[in-house]
Amino acid sequence: MKIAYVGSRTTKKRNARGKGLKVYQIDDITNNWTEIQCLYNIDNPSYQTLDNNNEYLYSVHGDLTTISSYKILSDGKLENLNQIDIKSKNPVFLTVDKKNNYLVVATLQGGSLHSIKLNSDGTLGEISDKYTFPGKEENSISYAHQCIWDKTKNYLFVPTQARDQGYSALNVVKFNSDNGTFTLTDTFYxxxxxxxxxxxxxxxxKFLYLINEKGNMMTYLEFDEINGKVSALQNLPTLPETYTGNGQASASILSVDNLYLIGSNRIHESLVIYKINQNTGYMKEIGYESCLGxxxxxxxxxxEGDKLYVANEDSDTIIEYLFQNGRLTFSGRIINTESPVCITFI
Structure with missing residues (x-):
C-alpha cells in the first residue's frame, strides 16, 4: 500500500476550493486512490516534505507565516504535532537536511531561508539561522521560490525572482548541518x-535545469560541487515555437533515470519534454503534451518512475500519465481533489 499526501490552497484570496491536507491510500494492484483523511488546521497547507525516516511530515502554509509538523501514523494518516510562526511571509518550499536535524524553509515575500531545529519527537523547535536575499535597493529583497539540495546535501539551490525590486537569479548556499547556518557561495544572474x-x-x-516562470525557458547550468559555483550553458523555450500567446512556466522534474526532463506550462496548459545528453548535459526538446486541465x-x-502525476490547481484534478522512453500517455485515471498544489508519496 502506498500513501499520497496532497496539499491544497484553501482561501478565497487564491480563488481556491481546497478543504485541507488530504491523505490517500493507493491500492497496490488497481492503483485506485481512496481518500482516508482530510486534515485542516490552518489555511493553505500548500507544500509538504517528509523527514529522512518517513516518520514525520512538514507543511508550509502559503500566504501566511506558519509551518506545521505532523506524525505519520501506521495507516498513513496524520496526527497534528505543532505549528510555529517564522514571521516571514508566504513560505513556499521546505526540505530536511541530511542529518535530520533541521528543516529548511524558503519564503517568497520574505525573500529568505530559515533553518528550524527539529526536536527528537518530530516537533518544530527554534529558528537557528535566517538568510535574506537582497534586492536592488536598500531594504528590498529578491523573492525565494525554492530551496532544493544538491546530491551531497551540502548545498542548497535557491531560485529567486525579481518582481521589480530584486534579482532574477539562482543562488548557491552552503549549509552547515551541525549548527544550521547558511553561507552564500555563488549567484547566477x-x-x-x-x-x-x-x-x-x-x-x-553536475547538471542543473532551471525553469523560468516569466521567461518561459529552461536554463541548463553546470555545478562545481568542490567550490559551490555554477555556470550557465544553454537556454531552451518551454513553449512551442508556433505558440504566440502568454505562458507561465511552473515546475521542472527529471525522470528517475535522468534521461528526460519535463517542465509544466500554465496558461498554455501543457507539459514540455526534453531529452538530456548524458555526456554534455545539453537539452533537446522532443515534444509537448496537454496537461488535460x-x-x-x-x-x-x-x-518507480513509470507514472507522472500532474496537479492541475484550477481544474481540481490530478492527472495520471504513463511514462516510457520519453513519452507521456494519459492512463485514463483522474483523481478529483480541490485546488491541488503538491503531491508527496510514501
Whole structure:
C-alpha cells in the first residue's frame, strides 16, 4: 500500500476550493486512490516534505507565516504535532537536511531561508539561522521560490525572482548541518524579467535545469560541487515555437533515470519534454503534451518512475500519465481533489 499526501490552497484570496491536507491510500494492484483523511488546521497547507525516516511530515502554509509538523501514523494518516510562526511571509518550499536535524524553509515575500531545529519527537523547535536575499535597493529583497539540495546535501539551490525590486537569479548556499547556518557561495544572474522558479538536479550532481516562470525557458547550468559555483550553458523555450500567446512556466522534474526532463506550462496548459545528453548535459526538446486541465502548478513521478502525476490547481484534478522512453500517455485515471498544489508519496 502506498500513501499520497496532497496539499491544497484553501482561501478565497487564491480563488481556491481546497478543504485541507488530504491523505490517500493507493491500492497496490488497481492503483485506485481512496481518500482516508482530510486534515485542516490552518489555511493553505500548500507544500509538504517528509523527514529522512518517513516518520514525520512538514507543511508550509502559503500566504501566511506558519509551518506545521505532523506524525505519520501506521495507516498513513496524520496526527497534528505543532505549528510555529517564522514571521516571514508566504513560505513556499521546505526540505530536511541530511542529518535530520533541521528543516529548511524558503519564503517568497520574505525573500529568505530559515533553518528550524527539529526536536527528537518530530516537533518544530527554534529558528537557528535566517538568510535574506537582497534586492536592488536598500531594504528590498529578491523573492525565494525554492530551496532544493544538491546530491551531497551540502548545498542548497535557491531560485529567486525579481518582481521589480530584486534579482532574477539562482543562488548557491552552503549549509552547515551541525549548527544550521547558511553561507552564500555563488549567484547566477538570469535574464532580466525571466523570474527563475524551480530547479532539477541530475544524479551526477553536475547538471542543473532551471525553469523560468516569466521567461518561459529552461536554463541548463553546470555545478562545481568542490567550490559551490555554477555556470550557465544553454537556454531552451518551454513553449512551442508556433505558440504566440502568454505562458507561465511552473515546475521542472527529471525522470528517475535522468534521461528526460519535463517542465509544466500554465496558461498554455501543457507539459514540455526534453531529452538530456548524458555526456554534455545539453537539452533537446522532443515534444509537448496537454496537461488535460488548468494550471499545472506541480508535477511528480511515482517512486518507480513509470507514472507522472500532474496537479492541475484550477481544474481540481490530478492527472495520471504513463511514462516510457520519453513519452507521456494519459492512463485514463483522474483523481478529483480541490485546488491541488503538491503531491508527496510514501
Amino acid at each position: 538570469a535574464r532580466e524579467h525571466s523570474e527563475p522558479r524551480h530547479i532539477s538536479v541530475h544524479n551526477n550532481n 488548468k494550471t499545472p502548478r506541480f508535477i511528480t513521478f511515482n517512486s
